[in-house]
């Protein structure tokens with residue numbers, strides 16, 4: 241131990257300039273999706289609050305165009321089958337938003 245300590249001290253005293261420099265490259269990660277990358281529209285907040293905890297907006301945005309009734313049943317499925325804590329009162333707003341988004345031209349979604 242003493243020899244090791246002495247060696248470390250000697251290296252330290254030899255000056256920092258001679259020590260090899262460890263350069264960390266900037267690490268960057270790209271997340272798969274922006275969780276709030278949803279088009280503006282009525283009910284958007286309700287969707288962000290109730291739906292984006294489990295899946296990315298693209299899961300919802302890339303669905304085939306369906307009726308309001310179908311959206312209601314999809315939201316119902318989220319609640320019953322997947323136990324999504326969706327506020328009952330928010331369901332109409334969520335359905336309205338999904339209908340709105342699906343009425344937008346593909347490019348602006």
Ligand code: HEC
Pocket residue numbers: 287290291292293294295299300303314315317318322323324325326334
């Ligand atoms: C508790 C987690 C959870 C929440 C919250 C949630 N979902 Fe889901 N959702 C799931 C799971 C699990 C699936 C099935 C995923 C798969 O099939 O890969 C799914 C699938 C979907 C699908 C794909 C079609 C289908 O019928 O399976 C749509 C659309 C969808 N969710 C919309 C919504 C909407 C809108 C909300 C908000 C009201 C919501 N989800 C909230 C868990 C959730």
